[in-house]
Amino acid sequence: NAGVxxxxxxxxxxxxxxxxxxxxxxxxxxxxxxYRQDPGMGLRLIHYSVGAxxxxxxxxxxxxxxxxxxxxxxxxxxxxxxxxxxxxxxxASSYSxxxxxxxxxxxxxxxLVL
Amino acid sequence: xDQVTQSPExxxxxxxxxSSLNCSYxxxxxxxxxxYRQDPGKGPEFLxxxxSAGEEKEKxxxxxxxxxxxxxxxxxxxxxxxxxxxxxxxxxxxxSTLTFGKGTMLLVSP
Numbered sequence: 001n002a003g004v005x006x007x008x009x010x011x012x013x014x015x016x017x018x019x020x021x022x023x024x025x026x027x028x029x030x031x032x033x034x035y036r037q038d039p040g041m042g043l044r045l046i047h048y049s050v051g052a053x054x055x056x057x058x059x060x061x062x063x064x065x066x067x068x069x070x071x072x073x074x075x076x077x078x079x080x081x082x083x084x085x086x087x088x089x090x091x092a093s094s095y096s097x098x099x100x101x102x103x104x105x106x107x108x109x110x111x112l113v114l
Numbered sequence: 115x116d117q118v119t120q121s122p123e124x125x126x127x128x129x130x131x132x133s134s135l136n137c138s139y140x141x142x143x144x145x146x147x148x149x150y151r152q153d154p155g156k157g158p159e160f161l162x163x164x165x166s167a168g169e170e171k172e173k174x175x176x177x178x179x180x181x182x183x184x185x186x187x188x189x190x191x192x193x194x195x196x197x198x199x200x201x202x203x204x205x206x207x208x209x210s211t212l213t214f215g216k217g218t219m220l221l222v223s224p
Contacts, residue, residue, distance in 0.1 A: 004157075031210055033210075033211070033212075035212075035214075040216065041216070042201075042214045042215060042216040042217060043158070043201070043203075043212070043214040044214075045211055045212065048210075048211060058211060090157050090158070092212075094210050097210045098145075098210065099145030099146055099205040099206065099210055100145050100146045100163070100165060100205070101146075101210055102148070102160050102163055103148075103160075103210055103212060104160065105150075105157035105158045105159075106157050107156060107157045108155075108156070108157050
């Protein structure tokens with residue numbers, strides 16, 4: 001199993017550009033989520049999904065859009081990038097989303113918005 | 115509102131010098147407390163899950179314990195390869211939305 005994979009590893013955007021961060025998992029996990037990690041702020045939840053076709057907002061959803069058309073993939077879209085979205089983005093997944101399950105993280109995407 | 119506070123923010127140890135990292139939490143209906151290790155430039159790597167007060171888990175030089183208000187990650191005779199940031203997170207009743215602390219950066223010098 002590849003586990004949780006994320007692409008790209010690193011991206012530079014200009015303010016106002018759009019892009020999609022890709023996340024895929026091959027563990028047949030129903031629950032997937034996106035976090036951002038900023039210095040001094042810790043990891044914060046952006047959006048999550050409990051299964052194909054079902055998504056919900058986390059702590060910091062503004063400026064981000066998600067959809068879940070398959071169990072394997074959970075892309076994160078930035079419609080109009082802003083410098084405040086410069087961060088490291090992590091995708092995570094777990095089997096069913098029950099609160100006692102371990103979540104497994106991808107390697108991250110480092111985004112710089114100029 | 116769930117809160118997770120980790121201390122200290124940074125810790126420098128000599129190889130073989132044992133110590134503990136603290137994670138205090140305020141959450142209604144704790145479902146699980148998770149410890150992760152994060153190396154620079156990488157994603158968090160799962161270490162332990164604790165579910166109820168009094169529970170303990172061990173892995174090599176690491177031992178995690180849980181009370182009703184806090185968790186400790188004890189590091190016994192650390193080695194330089196234990197240098198990393200250690201993250202604590204909790205989930206409460208409902209889905210697996212993790213609330214993270216800001217982490218403790220551990221540096222073990224040879």
